[in-house]
Amino acid sequence: MTTPKYKIDSFEEYNKEYKRSIENPIEFWDDIANDFTWHKKWDTTYESDFSKAKTQWFIGGKLNITENCIDRHLTEKGEQAAIIFEPNNPNDPNQIITYNQLHKRVCEFANVLVNKGIKKGDRICIYMGMIPELAIAVLACARIGAIHSVIFGGFSAKSIADRVNDAEANCIITCDAANRGNKTIPLKSVVDEALTECSTVETVLVYNHLNTKIQMKEGRDHDWVKTVTEVVESRNSDFPAVSMDSEDPLFILYTSGSTGKPKGVVHSTAGYMVWANYTFVNVFQYQEGQTHFCTADIGWITGHSYIIYGPLSAGATTLMFEGIPTWPDAGRFWEITDKYSVDILYTAPTAIRSLMTFGDAPISEKNLDTLKVLGTVGEPINEEAWQWYKGKIGHGEVPIVDTWWQTETGGILISNLAGITPEKPTFATLPLPGVQPALMDENGNELIGNDVSGNLCIKFPWPGMIRTTYGDHDRCLDTYFSAYPDKYFTGDGCLRDENGFYRITGRVDDVLNVSGHRIGTAELENAINMHPNVVESAIIGYPHDIKGQGIYAYVIHIGEQDQETIKKEILGYVTQHIGPIAKPDKIQIVSGLPKTRSGKIMRRILRKIAEGEFQNIGDTSTLLNPEIVDDIINGRI
Ligand code: WTA
Secondary structure, three states: OOOOOOOOOOHHHHHHHHHHHHHOHHHHHHHHHOOOOOOEOOOEEEEEEHHHOEEEEEEOOEEOHHHHHOHHHHHHHOOOEEEEEEOOOOOOOOEEEEHHHHHHHHHHHHHHHHHOOOOOOOEEEEEOOOOHHHHHHHHHHHHHOOEEEEOOOOOOHHHHHHHHHHHOOOEEEEEOOEEEOOEEEOHHHHHHHHHOOOOOOOEEEEEOOOOOOOOOOOOOEEEHHHHHHHHHHHOOOOOOOOOEEOOOEEEEEEEOOOOOOOEEEEEEOHHHHHHHHHHHHHHOOOOOOOEEEEOOOOOOHHHHHHHHHHHHHOOOEEEEEOOOOOOOOOOHHHHHHHHOOOOEEEEOHHHHHHHHOOOOHHHHOOOOOOOOEEEEEOOOOOHHHHHHHHHHHOOOOOOEEEEEOOHHHOOOOEOOOOOOOOOEOOEOEOEOOOOOEEEEOOOOOEEOOOOEEEEEEEOOOOOOOOOEEOOOHHHHHHHHOOOOOOOEEEEEEEEEOOOOOEEEEEEOOOEEEEOOEEEEHHHHHHHHHOOOOEEEEEEEEEEEOOOEEEEEEEEEEOOOOOHHHHHHHHHHHHHHHOOHHHOOOEEEEEOOOOEOOOOOEOHHHHHHHHOOOOOOOOOOOOOOOOHHHHHHHHOOO
């Protein structure tokens, strides 16, 4: 594949393309989609009705995304690295997987899946560490048309069970254990525990990564390597990709919202593919032969779109890193960058802030001179972190793209294009072609003109957008398309400056963004309330130097134990019901929560207290229990 003709290479061209995407979206997207490999081209470019939360793209088309991510590169790039795997422990062997090898391994594993009776449309959960087999499993599912649902390795057995049951998955792919810094995470035993609560799973495929001791259940559990060997002996190891409709679901990814349990965001095949590719090529200004290092985990959307589907569909070399930024030392990202001559580095503000605290020593001996583009994602980046990233990692010269998007959007919606459109610290800047943002005021009116701020909506469909929430379309409609008629509501607050640049200011709903991970306050409160001695709880976010937001839990507890024991037990409940990523940073035991006369918790007051702003608490006279406010202030942590 040569450089795609839809790659934008000047600000002027961006303006032209943006205009064309608005004035003539059909022609605009037809031109782009024509560059991909199809079994049959589409009949209709798009149809959309936001009032029903219904959008379709490239209707009537037939394709398989893995042919676009692998097969079409084989003639020219068969021997080029598709995936570089850098293990957690720098002394362990790395792996370079060429496009030819990736093709072979995906086909072999696709044969395994089919051999185990897995069919197009089946749901498969994947719970693995960041090893190449995770990418292979994802691509093998896509090759046979099964819908993958990757579950982040930090989630608990209970969270896995909820996701498996919601999707009625018939197969789980896992590995014995994964490395994470100096810890070993026993993934298979977590799956075993989850499966005591799941009745739909018939097959468990286990990759032996670390040779740890695990239980294998006869008939249900199968060793990855053994099954591959058996299949290769008995069948041809090639696997012709299954023909999918453009709108067939490609994957489900669960994400937290402001209410209830996480919802399964469903993405389509063709629209998602086009969006992941178009945004990868343009935002990062990918050039032929470059190595892209996205530090996210494939358990999150960033890993789906910018470790797997975006880079591979563009024929890039994508780098998968198993470890954490600070182990064995805080120079790990920079060492990897030099080792593999990384061109594009894409990470999260929380990682940057954490690495800043180690000072210059971890960077001092590093070259970092192959870097052409730096990127951030997941949360607002503060100016200090942006300047550090630019100065220390980018030698003051390398462009930084601040990419705003969400699990539901499939790929980046608002971002500068590296070195092409202007960058401005703390601003995601301008919408990509095809993206039409709208800022809404509290009365539901769209704010026109510049220098305004409001709730961020998108008022026109784009190919990569969410199609439904798995098993419950009304939830998709209610969550995203009901707050403002005919608009997709993002849940984020946003301002547009005097030049029309966008700056995301954070969530306006009850969702926290902790180290770039979305945590629903309701979900976390539910987990804490499971404790038999907890009467009620309220979760609030507060500014945290490294994590962006920290989690402050106010808990009413009726028990005799000492505070330390209670807190330990609460953390245990959170770890068990959600996972360690949702553990509160601070827990304050209180005798009551400030409530309105109708019984609603006054979160505004709790937020002020958590932020240490006692002077500006505001009027408390309308509370049912105003006296509680002083008690809470006095007991603040
Ligand atoms: C936040 C991650 C500011 C935002 C891709 C959004 C950001 C949520 C940015 C989605 C950014 C993401 N600047 N905030 N560049 N990128 N966010 O679904 O609040 O894990 O709604 O997707 O992260 O998180 P999610």
